[in-house]
Amino acid sequence: MPQRGARSALLGRDGFMRAVRLHVERAGTGHGGLLLITGEAGIGKTSLTGYAIQEARREDMLVLRGSCWGADGTPGLSGATLDEHRTFVGMMYDAVGRPFTEADYDQALRTAFGERPAKRVRAEYPTDAFPSPALAWATVITDRMWARGTQAQHDALARHVPLYAYEFADRDAPMFLPLPGDFDFGAFHTGDIPYLFEDEVAEPLFTPAQRRLSATMTGYWAAFARTGAPGDAGLPTWPRYRPGLAARPYTQSLAPRRIGPVDYHRRHKLDFWSRLP
Incomplete structure (x- = not known):
């Protein structure tokens, strides 16, 4: 021996x-x-x-x-922000001193969708339902391009692997990009990054509630890296995304005041966009 x-x-x-x-x-x-x-x-x-x-x-x-999952069945954690396209509208228009006007909105709709579909989109997203034409246009593209694409990606992935879907929804997320003007960026594209990774510009601006959200999000991500599922003791429940069920697939909304399910399909008017060519 x-x-x-x-x-x-x-x-x-x-x-x-x-x-x-x-x-x-x-x-x-x-x-x-x-x-x-x-x-x-x-x-x-x-x-x-x-x-x-x-x-x-x-x-x-x-x-x-450390270890990794095999090629088959590797879990996924995927999502987007509530106001993805506000970043791009803001940095091209209002946040750099060029207000996006009603005329700009009409022109953008016609260019993107054509004359007749543009009228349908304008009726669904009238500018009087938003604080400004810029936010109306940002919402149109967020829903049509970002949310529609994100849900299609989730549906495709979830047919093959365990998937956990999220939407970052803190509309008071600190803006850490060097943009000079005044604009309501909301839960903007990349706004979730400082909540998961240290950022010397954004992190000092966090409120206590945002720090708690950051701690919860990093807890989710760490649990997912460790086990393949974003569940751990003390964290709000986060069910899997399962397409094809009678109920809508589960998406976890991540915001300081509320962490829980969101009807992603309804929030982003995906029924409307599914009927538009």
């Missing part, structure tokens, strides 16, 4: 074991590197990897382990 603490023996793998020890010794002297272990199933890749971990720990090194 081998003595406790003795080095593991891998039969016929002396050359590979020497390569592992060389990489461990180099790491111990402050030299980084990459050791790639490949080969057919059953030839001992896992055992050799275990030997590498053992050697590193023998040198009192900190070993961090």
Whole structure:
């Protein structure tokens, strides 16, 4: 019986074991590197990897382990923001000192959809339902392009893999892009990024409620990375996105005052857009 603490023996793998020890010794002297272990199933890749971990720990090194899902059935976490296109309307018009007018709105509708469909879109998105023509146009394109495309992507992915869908909906998210003018960007494109990754411009502007939202979102993302599902003790429930059911597929709304389900289809008028050529 081998003595406790003795080095593991891998039969016929002396050359590979020497390569592992060389990489461990180099790491111990402050030299980084990459050791790639490949080969057919059953030839001992896992055992050799275990030997590498053992050697590193023998040198009192900190070993961090990770794993990935196989190509089939890899879970997905996917979403968009509530006001995606406000970023682009703002940075081309109002936020740079060029107000988007009623005439601009009519011209944009005709250019995008043609004369007759433009009238249908204007009736569905009248400017008197919005604070400005710019926000009306931003909502049209958010719903038609971003939300419609996002739902199509979710439907396609969820047929093959476990999927969790979200919509970032903090309309008071701090604007961290260097834009000079005044514009209501809402839950803008990229507005969710500082809630997941540190940002020295946006983070100091967070309210206590936004900090709590950020903590919840990072908790979701960490749980998903660890387990393949954004569920963990103390976090609001987040069911899977399942297309084809009687009820609408589940999308999680992420906002400071409320985290929970949203009728994504209704919010973005996807029934209307499905009937428009």
